[in-house]
Amino acid sequence: MPLTLLHSDVEWIKALGRHLHAFNCSAESLYLDSAAGREPRWISRYLDQGKPDSLVRYSRLLQIQRSRPTVIRPDVIPTPDGMLITELDAVPGGMGVIARSSELYNELGYKLVGDDVTLPRAFAEMVKAVSGDPSPRLAIVVSDESSAYRVEMAWLSERLADYGIEARTVAPEDLCFSDDGVAVKSPSGDFNVSVVYRFFELFDLPNIPNLEALMRLNARNRVVVVPPFRPVFEEKMWAALLGHPVLAAYWQSALGAEGCAFLRACFPPTWILDPEPVPPYATIPGLIIGGTAVNSWESLQDLARPSQQSQANPGVKGINHV
Helix, strand or coil: CCCCCCHHHHHHHHHHHHHHHHHHHHHHHHHHHHHCCCCCHHHHHHHHCCCCHHHHHHHCCCCCCCCCCCCCEEEEEEECCEEEEEEEECCCCCHHHHHHHHHHHHHCCCCCCCCCCCHHHHHHHHHHHHHCCCCCEEEEEECCCCHHHHHHHHHHHHHHHHHCCEEEEECHHHEEECCCCEEECCCCCCEEECEEEEECCHHHHHHCCCHHHHHHHHHCCCCEEECCCCHHHHCCCHHHHHCCHHHHHHHHHHHHHHHHHHHHHHCCCEECCCCCCCCCCCCCCCCEECCEECCCHHHHHHHHCHHHHCCCCCCCCCCEEC
């Protein structure tokens, strides 16, 4: 059976897209300003931590800047106090399954949220928009690590033909490269590609053959790659940065009062688990355990005790630790 939603839930979902888009745009600006020294540099240092230097440099190229994920899936948990988002996924699985399930539920007579725009149609419009071509040729590249999703993405590729897009779902080794572009190897001849949909996480890059060729062609605008090779959009700590008191004025200015209030209500309190010791005169902002401000992550051990657990942050709907 499908999940039945209240009218208020539907309105929340409809508002979510524009707020998340604004959040991604504002987050990118904050990151770039931090890297340039116009905002506190600790922000970009946190976000770049653990990423290869070559990938960080590439993601900051002027040709790559302002390219953002075109499909965003928030992981949403309904609670008695409203909806909560645990993460934003820039490389979401399940699109084919959701699209096919929606078709079946529609055939059974259920009223669907957004039933005037199907997922294949929305995906097709996205591909046309990023390519600037009314008849783009698309390769959905699914890595071995993500191979469990290959069947549903192949199904989605077939459905895109209904919207004027030729598409193939392929493995990374099926791509071939020249100085001018990307093609898919085929017994019937090469299938030249104008858009590559990257269905693999950035941690999987070392396992992708000829990755440098794809990135070089992307930087030269010979092929569009979505989502872009930009780790800043795949970092989970943005919820913590949204709630950081030092950045409150930035978010208020970037998102507006309505957007700021909407998004802060969506994300549970979140903190970055930085192993560096906090000075004794400082506290971890907003983290209260047993009515006492916390200045050491060792205090989290107390949360395992039932008596402390009930007192930790009373009224808080959920906690993320990044």
